[in-house]
Amino acid sequence: MNDTVLTNRPVTAQKAAPPAISVRGLVKHFGDVKALDGIDLNVPRGMIFAILGPNGAGKTTLIRVLATLLSPDAGSADVMGHDLVSHPQAVRGAIAMTGQFASLDEDLTGRENLLMLARLWGFAGRAAKQRADELLAAFDLSDAAKKQVKSYSGGMRRRLDIAASLIVTPGILFLDEPTTGLDPKARQGVWRMIRQLAQSGVTVLLTTQYLEEADQLAARIAVIDHGKKIAEGTSRELKAEIGSGFLHVALADQARLDEAEAILEARLGNTVQRSAEGAQLSVVAETPRAANEALAALIAAGIELADFSMGSPSLDEVFFALTGQGLEDENEGEDE
Amino acid sequence: MSEISPAMLQNVPRPAAPSAFSNALVFGWRAILKFKHVPEQLFDLVMTPLMFTLLFTFVFGGALAGSPGEYLQFFLPGILVQTVVFNSVYSGMGLSTDLSKGLFERFRSLPIWSLSPFAGLMVGDVLRHVIAGGIILGIGLALGYRPEAGISGVFFSFLLLIAIGFGTGWIFLVLGLLIRTPMTVMTIGFTFIFPLVFASNIMVRPETMPGWLRVFVENNPVSHMTTALRGLMAGSATAGEVLLALAAPVALTIVLSPVVLWLYRRD
Numbered sequence: 001m002n003d004t005v006l007t008n009r010p011v012t013a014q015k016a017a018p019p020a021i022s023v024r025g026l027v028k029h030f031g032d033v034k035a036l037d038g039i040d041l042n043v044p045r046g047m048i049f050a051i052l053g054p055n056g057a058g059k060t061t062l063i064r065v066l067a068t069l070l071s072p073d074a075g076s077a078d079v080m081g082h083d084l085v086s087h088p089q090a091v092r093g094a095i096a097m098t099g100q101f102a103s104l105d106e107d108l109t110g111r112e113n114l115l116m117l118a119r120l121w122g123f124a125g126r127a128a129k130q131r132a133d134e135l136l137a138a139f140d141l142s143d144a145a146k147k148q149v150k151s152y153s154g155g156m157r158r159r160l161d162i163a164a165s166l167i168v169t170p171g172i173l174f175l176d177e178p179t180t181g182l183d184p185k186a187r188q189g190v191w192r193m194i195r196q197l198a199q200s201g202v203t204v205l206l207t208t209q210y211l212e213e214a215d216q217l218a219a220r221i222a223v224i225d226h227g228k229k230i231a232e233g234t235s236r237e238l239k240a241e242i243g244s245g246f247l248h249v250a251l252a253d254q255a256r257l258d259e260a261e262a263i264l265e266a267r268l269g270n271t272v273q274r275s276a277e278g279a280q281l282s283v284v285a286e287t288p289r290a291a292n293e294a295l296a297a298l299i300a301a302g303i304e305l306a307d308f309s310m311g312s313p314s315l316d317e318v319f320f321a322l323t324g325q326g327l328e329d330e331n332e333g334e335d336e
Numbered sequence: 337m338s339e340i341s342p343a344m345l346q347n348v349p350r351p352a353a354p355s356a357f358s359n360a361l362v363f364g365w366r367a368i369l370k371f372k373h374v375p376e377q378l379f380d381l382v383m384t385p386l387m388f389t390l391l392f393t394f395v396f397g398g399a400l401a402g403s404p405g406e407y408l409q410f411f412l413p414g415i416l417v418q419t420v421v422f423n424s425v426y427s428g429m430g431l432s433t434d435l436s437k438g439l440f441e442r443f444r445s446l447p448i449w450s451l452s453p454f455a456g457l458m459v460g461d462v463l464r465h466v467i468a469g470g471i472i473l474g475i476g477l478a479l480g481y482r483p484e485a486g487i488s489g490v491f492f493s494f495l496l497l498i499a500i501g502f503g504t505g506w507i508f509l510v511l512g513l514l515i516r517t518p519m520t521v522m523t524i525g526f527t528f529i530f531p532l533v534f535a536s537n538i539m540v541r542p543e544t545m546p547g548w549l550r551v552f553v554e555n556n557p558v559s560h561m562t563t564a565l566r567g568l569m570a571g572s573a574t575a576g577e578v579l580l581a582l583a584a585p586v587a588l589t590i591v592l593s594p595v596v597l598w599l600y601r602r603d
Contacts, residue, residue, distance in 0.1 A: 067445045092447040093353075103442035105366065105434075107373045119362040120448050122351035131348070148373060164442070168350050 018081040020045045020172050020203040021066060025075035028061055028227075035061040037227035038075065043172075043205055043220075048198045050218035051207040054319070058227040059207035060100060063174050066205070067097040080171040096165035097174040102157040103164075104149045110160050111136060111145040114167070121167050135163040139193075155186030162193060173197060175206040179213060191217060211318055223322060231322050241321070245310050247285040247294065252304040254279065260303050267294040273320055284321075285310070356449035363456020370430075370460065371467075381426070381468040385419040389475060392539060400540060405480050412476040413493070413565040414538030417558060419472055420465045420501040421533060425525035427461045428508025429518040436516045454509065454596065458502065465501040469494060485571030493568045496581060500561050503585020506592035513599040532558050557584035 021043035028036040035058045043049045051059050064070045066079055068088040077084040080094035104113050114132035123131050136145045139159040144152065149160065158178065165173055178194065179187040194217055198204050208214050214221045215235045223231040223238070231238060247268070251260055261272045261281055268291075270284040285291035291310055298305065371378070389412070392400075397407030434440055434453075443453050473481075473490065483489045507528070511521050535549065536558040542550045553559055564581035567573025 069441060069444055089447050092445055095445065097442065097445040099438050099441050101438045103438040103440075105439055106437065108366070108369055109373075112369055116362055116366055117442075117446075119365075120354070120359060120443075120446055122354040122358075124351070127351065169348050 017045055018078065019043060021049075021077065021079055021205065023066075023075070023077040026062070026065065026072050026077060027074035028058075028065055028070060029073050030061075034227050036065065036072070036075075039224065039227065039229055041222060041229065041232075043203065045171075045203050046198070046201055047219040048194065048204045048206065048217050050214035050221045051205070051224055052209075052211060052214045052221050052318075053207075053224040054209060057224050059224060060176055061227075062224070063097070063176050063205070063207055067095060067174050068092055069097075094171040095174060096167075096170035096172075098161050098165045098176065098178065100176040100180065102149075102161045104157065104161060106150040107148060109146050109148055110141050110152070110156075113149060113160065114164060117164050117167050123167075131167060135166060139163040153186075154182055155189065158182060158186065158190055159193070162190070166197075169200075170202060172203045172205060175204060177207055177209065180209070223318065225319065238318070245285050245288070245291070246282050247291045248307075248309045248311065249281045249283075249295070249298070249305060250279055250307040251281075252306045256303050257281070259301070260298055263297050263301055263303075264294055267297050353447065356452060359448045359452035360455035360459075363453050364459035365456075367456050367460030367463065371463065377426070377464075378467060381419075381423055381464060382471050384422060385415050385468065385472050386475060388418065389415050389472060389479075393479065396539075408476065408479055408481050410566075411539065412473070412481045413569050414536075414562045415476075416469050416472060416493070416497055417500060417561045417565055418533050418538055419468050420497045421504050421529060421558065422526075423464050423468055424461065424501050424504040425508050425522055425529065426464065427457050427505050428510075428512035428521045428525060430460070431457060431509055431512030432515060432518040432521045435512065436518070450601065451597070454600075457509070458505065461501055461505050462498050465498055466494065469497050483569040485569055489569045489571055493565050496561070496565055496568060496578065499582060499585050503588040506588045506596060509596045510592055510599065513596065532556060536562060538562050557581075560584070 019042050021041060023039055023041040026036050026039040026041075027034070037058075039058070039062060041062075051062060053059050061070065065072050066077060066084070068084065068091050071085065079091045082090040082094065084091055105116070108116070111132050114135055115128055118128035118131045133142075133145075136142045139162070141156060141160060141163070144156060149157065152160065162173075162175070162178070175194070179190050182190065191213070194204055194206070206213075206217070218235065220232065220234055221238055222229050231241065233241070247264075249260065249264070251257060257274070261274075264272050264281060264283050268283050268285055272281050272283045274281060283294075285294065288310060295305070295308060389408075392411055392415075393404045393408045397404035397411070401407035401410055440453065444450070483493075485492075508521065508525055511524060515521050515524070535553055536556045537553060538558065542553040542559075545553060560577070560580040560583070564573055564577040567577050
């Protein structure tokens with residue numbers, strides 16, 4: 001599944017055009033807080049690019065700056081070849097933004113919301129109605145077209161919100177945490193939609209707190225934290241850097257955690273992390289076979305396991321691997 | 337969920353960029369739709385002035401002016417001013433609601449004339465003023481109020497009311513941009529407005545008030561508005577009265593419209 005996403009857009013076709021986004025040394029302060037602390041970013045055209053980071057990392061600020069909603073304090077950025085600061089109106093003509101919270105008029109119907117935006121983009125009379133109806137049909141909202149948005153479910157709102165960003169096909173679509181707060185089924189639906197958009201040639205820049213989401217969707221991922229980019233690459237590259245698989249182990253007897261930690265470290269040659277509650281050990285295992293042998297060693301030492309699993313690293317573990325620190329000490333206070 | 341057809345997305349020809357005026361019209365259309373979907377807002381608009389009209393006319397009217405009928409003749413133009421000034425609070429609340437829901441984020445990221453959303457709010461305001469004023473005037477007429485200057489008097493009175501609403505509206509747009517809780521906008525708005533409306537010549541003539549208060553009442557812009565409106569309805573208004581009534585709305589527009597722009601464009 002990842003492979004199809006990785007190759008969904010031949011880069012050669014876009015050789016002459018400037019990158020979708022090119023950001024150099026972007027800084028944004030809010031009082032004493034440096035929300036963006038010198039970000040550099042290059043987003044090629046026609047791909048899904050994910051900004052991955054915890055709450056308060058600066059993801060939303062970055063997207064708001066790129067969508068001309070905030071002006072940067074320092075640094076510069078070109079969006080679809082237009083300078084952000086000197087030509088904001090040209091940037092606005094080339095982008096569409098779907099914020100974290102549905103930017104819809106709750107009192108109006110779904111159709112009226114789309115009609116309003118179609119008219120603001122310059123569709124007149126029948127053309128506006130036709131565009132609104134096309135989008136409603138494409139996003140499976142025809143049945144709810146004449147209902148007020150306040151009666152929509154979370155998934156329907158998201159769909160309408162994204163449809164509202166596609167009145168004219170944007171060069172870039174910004175999606176700020178597109179699936180936060182959605183149930184798994186609605187999340188799958190949004191993912192499918194995003195993939196289809198990318199296949200039709202739209203560049204998508206999305207932010208997410210979920211490694212899985214970035215992994216599933218994005219051809220490239222930038223990890224940001226405290227307003228700085230701390231890593232960037234394809235999902236494969238990042239995983240190689242972090243370690244492909246994590247072995248998670250929970251013990252039946254908590255008293256033997258230290259002993260188990262020592263065995264895992266010796267067997268796998270990687271640092272063992274304890275979960276915040278201290279009940280689970282996590283460690284990079286290069287291969288399933290290595291993981292198997294480590295588990296066998298625990299059992300041979302008479303340490304009984306309550307549970308174990310192999311999986312991708314969690315965001316917490318990614319951060320541990322990239323920064324040497326967990327997330328728990330930075331979740332305090334600052335929120336985007 | 338259905339599949340999005342890529343062809344459909346790619347083949348949308350971009351329409352020509354619309355004019356600032358047509359952007360503003362779209363927002364005006366939105367304001368009118370709001371009346372269709374939230375008709376209960378009219379109830380809010382009309383209830384307070386209606387209660388005031390009935391209460392003051394029938395409870396206090398006899399004591400204040402000799403008879404309810406005579407009092408109504410004096411009071412009705414004033415209650416129209418009060419209605420419009422109170423109603424302008426709602427435009428600030430509406431703006432605050434829109435801002436708190438992220439709707440303006442989308443508007444601000446669109447390549448449109450950046451003031452057009454405000455133009456739309458203004459259209460909504462004018463409609464609100466005309467509808468609420470019309471209802472109150474209708475009730476007044478039913479109770480026996482008679483504008484001596486007839487239809488033209490009513491016409492010019494409503495033009496003045498719209499100007500008053502437009503001017504005071506800026507105060508609440510500023511509050512709406514500064515405060516993200518609609519209820520707080522309302523509370524603060526009414527805290528400002530109550531003394532202005534009550535310490536005016538809307539309900540009683542200032543002659544019986546203590547001297548210090550009379551100074552305030554006679555210089556209160558709301559009093560000037562009321563005097564001019566009474567004059568227009570009666571056909572006795574002087575140009576000076578009308579100009580005095582317009583002074584505050586014009587000054588508010590000149591001073592506060594740049595503030596609104598600045599607040600809207602700042603981060």
